[in-house]
Amino acid sequence: MNNDKPIRALSRGLAVLQAINRGGSLTLMQIARASQVPYPTASRLVHSLMHEGLIEQEPDRKRYRPTALVQTLSNGFQGDGILIQAARPHIIDLTRRVGWPITLSTRVGHSMVIRDSTHSITALTFNTYHPGYSMPILEAAAGHATLAYMSDEDREQLLESMKLLPKIESPGILEMFQKEELASRIRAEGYAARMFNQFTANPGKTSSIAVPILRDAEVVGALTLAFFVRAAKMDQAEASFVRPLQETATNIAQSLCDVETRH
Structure with missing residues (x-):
């Protein structure tokens, strides 16, 4: 077993979250393209991220945006x-x-x-x-x-x-x-x-x-x-x-x- 091989699902989940964080407000198709993740996979990851509270769907729109909870991912980082x-x-x-x-x-x-x-x-x-x-x-x-x-x-x-x-x-x-x-x-x-x-x-x-x-x-x-x-x-x-x-x-x-x- 190669322990150095990345976990694909995690890598894709992070790619989707980064794409949404960069775009600010994206449709599922835009998220899939920006993250270079297949549309069905991107859709499942978006719903998982919504379940965790890291992103949300905009009211009355099929667009997704990051929530304030994303900021907690940087807690403990001292930056430059x-x-x-x-x-x-x-x-x-x-x-x-x-x-x-x-x-x-x-x-x-x-x-x-x-x-x-x-x-x-x-x-x-x-x-x-x-x-x-x-x-x-x-x-x-x-x-x-x-x-x-x-x-x-x-x-x-x-x-x-x-x-x-x-x-x-x-x-x-x-x-x-x-x-x-x-x-x-x-x-x-x-x-x-x-x-x-x-x-x-x-x-x-x-x-x-x-x-x-x-x-x-x-x-x-x-x-x-x-x-x-x-x-x-x-x-x-x-x-x-x-x-x-x-x-x-x-x-x-x-x-x-x-x-x-x-x-």
Whole structure:
């Protein structure tokens, strides 16, 4: 018996819950598509989550949304309070200079989880993304930047664990990371980019550029700038935003050291 093999039903249940948490209000068909779980299975999982009180059906509508009970799943998690404290003034400053929203995220398992963002202070966004919003690591520019700057051993272990999942997101990207070609390119360029982001509230309408936040050569988070696909081509965005993002990441790393020293 292989004790390392994940429990498929649990993995699918978590995928469904994350999809609803990301979408805020979804139909069963949207939940099945977003979680990549077959419709009949998604339907059973939705009813199980309703029974547990984690989601609810909207009144007079065949749509489902998370309840306040979802917040109890994070009880005991200390988060990245010091990192958020160090980063907040810098990401606000960057957004005020460039206009576009900036997101601070960290890796949790196979996902990148938003810790803070400036979506609420700019009009150049489709939605406001709150702390806790998660994206598959292989589908996010922040995830690519994080993977590229992880140690070779940690990256190899993470990628191998992802191959045990019932369904692998972006197997082609996983293969490129395993062959080192993508990680090497990102490290050489100092940033990662993703076009037509799919794991957002408006799939395909934004693209992103992300840089790592490094402390003593260890990646502790990532900064992402998102922009409308129709507003700029990727090469234009790279020319305009990569350097400000890198400078901001460096400033955050320095502020992080200062905050930790005071604590």
